[in-house]
Amino acid sequence: MxxxxxxxxxxxxxxxxxxxxxxxxxxxxxxxxxxxxxxxxxxxxGALLLGPPGxxxxxxxxxxxxxxxVPFFSMAGPEFVEVVGGLGALRLRQLFKVARSHSPAIIFIDELDSLGRRRNSGDQR
Known part of the structure; x- marks a missing residue:
């Protein structure tokens, strides 16, 4: 072809x-x-899709x-959670930068709830 x-x-x-x-x-x-x-x-x-797995x-x-x-970009929320502070945010910014360069595009972030977890006193800042 x-x-x-x-x-x-x-x-x-x-x-x-x-x-x-x-x-x-x-x-x-x-x-x-x-x-x-x-x-x-x-x-x-954006749109928020709710429901149990599967x-x-x-x-x-x-x-x-x-x-x-349109182009489809997909990542899982845990891929943005890093021990080194700022690395997850960098990955998220890079994802949106690439998607903007292919606009219009769709970004799908699975397991989004893992992004908003609270830091503990022992976590890196």
């Missing part, structure tokens, strides 16, 4: 009907931003990126 051709990939997510409707609004905006900008609408900068959050976001034909 020539490098200029891109195979058509589609992720068909079964179930999650209400979630898919919400996600398809993002897809519509990412594909036709002029239509929404003419109405004065702005795309949210309910399809990651699959849904991958499908969103694929349907909208």
């Amino acid at each position: 020539p490098t200029s051709q891109k195979p058509y990939l589609r992720v068909d997510v079964a179930g999650l009907h209400a979630c898919k409707q919400e996600v398809m609004e993002f897809v519509s905006y990412l594909k036709n931003p002029q239509k929404y900008q003419a109405l004065g609408a702005k795309l949210p900068k 309910t399809g959050k990651t699959l849904l976001v991958k499908a969103l990126a694929n349907e909208a034909e």
Whole structure:
């Protein structure tokens, strides 16, 4: 296959009907931003997907990126938690810098709750 051709990939997510409707609004905006900008609408900068492990959050976001034909960047929250102070924040800044250079793009941070933990007195500062 020539490098200029891109195979058509589609992720068909079964179930999650209400979630898919919400996600398809993002897809519509990412594909036709002029239509929404003419109405004065702005795309949210983020969305929070809640649910127990294994309910399809990651699959849904991958499908969103694929349907909208935008780059998808994914990292897990624990990858940003470091013993050396500032290293996790640096990784987070680098992730957003790369995503901005490929804008519009989707950043998915799994296990986000691990980022906001409180420091103990013995932790590095």
